[in-house]
Amino acid sequence: MSRSKRDLRSGVPLWLRREAASPAKPLERNETADVLVVGGGVSGALVADAALQAGLTVIAIDRRDFVKGSTPASTALLQFEIDEPLLALGEAIGEADAARAYWRSASAVAHLTGRIADLGLACGLKxxxxxxxxxxxxxxxxxxxxxxxxxxxxxxxxxxxxxxxxxxxxxxxxxxxxxxxxxELDPVRLTRGLWRSALARGARLFAPVEATDVEESRSGVTVATVGGQEIAARWVVFATGYELMPFVPMEGxxxxxxxxxxxxxxxxxxxxxxxxxxxxxxxxxxxxxxxxxxxxxxxxxxxxxxxxxxxxxxxxxxxxxxxxxxxxxxxxxxxxxxxxxxxxxxxDTGLPTIGTPPGFRRAFAVMGYGGNGITFSAVAAQLIQRAMIGLRDPDADLFAFKG
Missing domain, CATH: 3.30.9.10 (D-Amino Acid Oxidase, subunit A, domain 2)
Incomplete structure (x- = not known):
């Protein structure tokens, strides 16, 4: 279903010097949940954690396996600074919106460090x-x-x-x-810890599972898979990194x-x-x-x-x-x-795009572009959690799909 399939990384990242057993099982039948997360990296893990916090049931799938895509390539500098300097961003999108973007990034770092402490995740956070x-x-x-x-x-x-x-x-x-x-932290230990926590709270993880089609109705979405199984959910979140879904616009x-x-x-x-x-x-x-x-x-x-x-x-x-x-x-x-x-x-702005792609109401896409991708993943988790429970996030417009 992805627009392009890539080897998202190569070589041996430092973070993968220790092996870990997969948390996922094969998908053998149709499944249902409140939220389906497509993508087993750090963005998907943070979205799943936020959905579970909100009392929603979660299924997550990955076409490879969990923590096998782009996440191990991260160098995990957890900072609020955006690739585009504040003054340049202000010229591009206006001073007030640039200030909001920087403040949201800073608050996301604080939120994530607090969440790591709350869950007791041993991920080398300093x-x-x-x-x-x-x-x-x-x-x-x-x-x-x-x-x-x-x-x-x-x-x-x-x-x-x-x-x-x-x-x-x-x-x-x-x-x-x-x-x-x-x-700073270890992105693999963070993500593995988040998925272990999600499993302990009732999330179901399946891999390797590749999504082939998504159909949206007034009350939910149905995602078809290569193996012929279907997963029905109230919402689906595509956190697939740089293997984008064909319906996700690439402009900008x-x-x-x-x-x-x-x-x-x-x-x-x-x-x-x-x-x-x-x-x-x-x-x-x-x-x-x-x-x-x-x-x-x-x-x-x-x-x-x-x-x-x-x-x-x-x-x-x-x-x-x-x-x-x-x-x-x-x-x-x-x-x-x-x-x-x-x-x-x-x-173009150094900001990620997070929200519902054009033509959808119950599907979300996370395009966490920029040098501080883990910070933007934390922003995505907050925005999507609030959208799913019907709360307006005051900064959603900064990151929404345009047009």
Whole structure:
């Protein structure tokens, strides 16, 4: 049913060094539930959790298996900062809407960290600051203006001069933006934990199950599958990442390739703050640490949506990431112990699209584009939960399908 089937990632992400048994069973008969979630990654898991919180019954399916798609390719910098700077986003969609988008992102990080605590999920969650460094997109002066704009609307961002940036990161830079209220985690452990929690609360998980058709009536939806079974639900949520359903519009969105690597543990060489670090550059570099003292770095995005072409560039791209990392922090050992590639989405505004696609009333699609995809997945879970129980979310229009 998907518009395109892709190998969503390749290589060996750090997060998959430990195997885990599948939580899913084969689908052997027709099933019914209040909510059908299509997609076994982090977006689907958060939507399922929110639906269960609302007292709804849940079935989830995945055409591969759970936590086998794009989620393991994530580097899980859990931040409120959107790919499009606040000032640029304000020019694109208006200052008030840009402020709402940034505030919703910030509140989603807080909501997700709270939810992880409530469920007792052991996923390596650590609160972190982020440090946004100057680059060829925004220089130090532009970052200072951006920091002022953020502080003006109450966000926890401030401009730091070169000496403080050096003290926090070990990196020589003219200055940068330091933002509080962010975090890092292990995306696979998070998602596996969410699905285990969902199972314990009565969710039913089936894989491998591929949806082939969806029919909507006034009271619900029926999804047909490759195996001939049907699943009837009051609502269906398509959280299929970059394997989009054919009825989901692509206007304003594009799929890119991205690369990442993880070094061997070297805790004695990490920067003092362990902040999440990224550049206002194109192509950009970002980096974070792990609890066992590794450095994860990535970037080098290119507009490639073919997995063979993406994979052919992996060695070259990982080497480039290593060189950039070495240039910033010469004392690091930058040889990759793990390296991987994946697909990454972007939109014209840096915002995701979340809502009912044109022509539907009981189907939702989650297009969590942008560098902070896990944050946007948390936003999606909130928006969809409220829509299903009949509550108006004040920010739904920011993320809705246009037209």
């Amino acid at each position: 609160p972190r600051d982020t440090v946004y460094l100057p680059g060829n997109v925004l220089d130090a002066r532009a970052l200072a203006k951006e920091a002022t704009a953020r502080a003006r609307i109450g966000l926890r961002s401030r401009y730091a001069e070169a000496d403080e940036i050096k003290a926090l990161t070990g990196i020589e830079a003219e200055g940068g933006i330091v933002s509080a209220g962010c975090a 969105h594009s799929v890119l390739s991205t690369w990442a690597m993880a070094t061997a543990p070297q805790p004695e060489k990490l920067w003092p703050s362990r902040a999440l670090i990224w550049e206002a550059a194109d192509p950009y570099l970002y980096m974070r640490t792990t609890p066992d003292g590794r450095i994860i770095a990535g970037g080098e995005d290119e507009p490639i949506d073919d997995d063979d072409k993406r994979d052919a560039l992996t060695a070259k791209k990982v080497a480039a990431i290593g060189r950039k990392l070495k240039a910033k922090l010469p004392d690091l050992a930058v040889e990759p112990e793990f390296s991987w590639a994946g697909f990454f989405g972007e939109s």
